[in-house]
Amino acid sequence: MLIPCIDLQDGQAVQLVHGRKRELAVADVFGLLQKFRKYPWLHVIDLDAAMGKGSNDQLVRALCTQARTKFGMKVRVGGGIRTVLRAEKIAKWGANQIVVGSAVFRDGKVNMRFLRQLNREVNRKRIVIALDTLQGRITIHGWRRRLALQAEKVMAQLEPFCGGFLCTDVDREGTMTGANLKWFQKLRDVTGHPIIAAGGISTRREIAALEKIGMDAAVGMALYKNCLR
Numbered sequence: 001m002l003i004p005c006i007d008l009q010d011g012q013a014v015q016l017v018h019g020r021k022r023e024l025a026v027a028d029v030f031g032l033l034q035k036f037r038k039y040p041w042l043h044v045i046d047l048d049a050a051m052g053k054g055s056n057d058q059l060v061r062a063l064c065t066q067a068r069t070k071f072g073m074k075v076r077v078g079g080g081i082r083t084v085l086r087a088e089k090i091a092k093w094g095a096n097q098i099v100v101g102s103a104v105f106r107d108g109k110v111n112m113r114f115l116r117q118l119n120r121e122v123n124r125k126r127i128v129i130a131l132d133t134l135q136g137r138i139t140i141h142g143w144r145r146r147l148a149l150q151a152e153k154v155m156a157q158l159e160p161f162c163g164g165f166l167c168t169d170v171d172r173e174g175t176m177t178g179a180n181l182k183w184f185q186k187l188r189d190v191t192g193h194p195i196i197a198a199g200g201i202s203t204r205r206e207i208a209a210l211e212k213i214g215m216d217a218a219v220g221m222a223l224y225k226n227c228l229r
Helices: 029-035 057-071 084-092 112-121 151-161 181-188 204-212
Strands: 002-009 012-017 021-026 041-046 074-078 097-100 127-130 137-140 164-168 195-198 215-219
Touching: 002 029, 002 057, 012 029, 021 029, 029 057, 041 057, 057 074, 074 127, 084 097, 084 112, 112 151, 127 151, 151 164, 151 181, 164 181, 181 195, 181 204, 204 215
Parallel strands: 002 041, 002 215, 041 074, 074 097, 097 127, 127 164, 164 195, 195 215
Antiparallel strands: 002 012, 012 021
């Protein structure tokens, strides 16, 4: 299944290359929502919150409300959700699932205390853990800090605390150079949990290949540039 992404920065929907260089920006965020209305799921990621540069709370909340009530879409929200209180707050906005990433790790290890606290307040089926990888290692804090950990090595430990994983190949993010199917297959081999794949996806053939191994595809740049082949 294809899942369109709305990544927010400075009140606009943006697309970044490798999580750093801004390739394009769209001021009409709700126009994008209208464009994506036929899809059952929507990803909304607050990049400002992820990078510790403020937030787009009002916009995220409005997107959640309109996507659900106007178009019947389910919404997955992420970006800067580093406390249980914030996860609860966003869940109350009507997000079907909450994406957590940086807070899952502390001092280079899995933050079990945070995960247990989160599970007490938010149903684990509503929690998606982001395992974004840069040059083979998990990266956090808006893809600015790399850990020594590998995604495939921690999935089994994280399974009891979430309903699925969002796995972004940051090396290919925003490049439209094609999905790293070999890497995604490696992840698929180590967990039975749902996985949303992201990074470099540019063709419907790749989306079909991911679907064949049981993964959804989060797509941004190819949709924004209207060149999904």
